Amino acid sequence: KNEVEQSPQNLTAQEGEFITINCSYSVGISALHWLQQHPGGGIVSLFMLSSGKKKHGRLIATINIQEKHSSLHITASHPRDSAVYICAVNEGGADGLTFGKGTHLIIQP
Amino acid sequence: NAGVTQTPKFQVLKTGQSMTLQCAQDMNHEYMSWYRQDPGMGLRLIHYSVGAGITDQGEVPNGYNVSRSTTEDFPLRLLSAAPSQTSVYFCASSTTGGYGYTFGSGTRLTVV
Numbered sequence A: 001k002n003e004v005e006q007s008p009q010n011l012t013a014q015e016g017e018f019i020t021i022n023c024s025y026s027v028g029i030s031a032l033h034w035l036q037q038h039p040g041g042g043i044v045s046l047f048m049l050s051s052g053k054k055k056h057g058r059l060i061a062t063i064n065i066q067e068k069h070s071s072l073h074i075t076a077s078h079p080r081d082s083a084v085y086i087c088a089v090n091e092g093g094a095d096g097l098t099f100g101k102g103t104h105l106i107i108q109p
Numbered sequence B: 001n002a003g004v005t006q007t008p009k010f011q012v013l014k015t016g017q018s019m020t021l022q023c024a025q026d027m028n029h030e031y032m033s034w035y036r037q038d039p040g041m042g043l044r045l046i047h048y049s050v051g052a053g054i055t056d057q058g059e060v061p062n063g064y065n066v067s068r069s070t071t072e073d074f075p076l077r078l079l080s081a082a083p084s085q086t087s088v089y090f091c092a093s094s095t096t097g098g099y100g101y102t103f104g105s106g107t108r109l110t111v112v
Helices: none
Strands: A004-007 A010-014 A019-025 A031-037 A043-049 A052-056 A059-064 A069-074 A083-090 A097-099 A103-108 B004-007 B010-013 B019-025 B031-038 B042-051 B054-057 B064-066 B076-078 B087-095 B099-103 B107-111
Touching: A004 A083, A010 A019, A019 A031, A019 A083, A019 A103, A031 A069, A031 B099, A043 A052, A043 A059, A043 A069, A043 B099, A069 A083, A083 B042, A097 B031, A097 B042, B004 B087, B010 B019, B019 B031, B019 B087, B042 B064
Parallel strands: A010 A103, B010 B107
Antiparallel strands: A004 A019, A019 A069, A031 A043, A031 A083, A052 A059, A059 A069, A083 A097, A083 A103, B004 B019, B019 B076, B031 B042, B031 B087, B042 B054, B064 B076, B087 B099, B087 B107
């Protein structure tokens, strides 16, 4: 079973700061997902990565397959970025996702 | 395009009662799955299906039953509710191979 670890568990930052959330996993994967969950809300898929780097607006996700590590970066953070960010991995498609416990991010104005 | 629709959004059950959480998707995704989310535990896979007529157990299947009679629907049944099943439940669908997940809005279940 893949072990997915996220750090930090909690992060409070000021508006405008550059944010980094890390994810490591123990077993080789076919894809890694970054998800966002607002308080009391549903889960939204931000990125799916199998290699390299992806960018969407102020969000950037990278993955290093050899090191079994991924990072999610937020540039010019804003209070609306406050949410739980969840890393999840897929080992081969059919058997579901294994999740990290999430990083609770608060961006203060 | 509704995506993944879960009902109900909230439910309170008494211990021993049974109920079905509904999940429907309109994206023609082959793969559907159910997860539960508990504080400090993260999301955990309950059951999944790779297509109509095919289901399998995930990490925490005990006390739950599923069926997949159509591509669109994947209901989750609680056979005899227990307080330990108090949780938030999410249904998700994805393309074959487990890429591009779409999640439902969740069902908050309380068993008293």
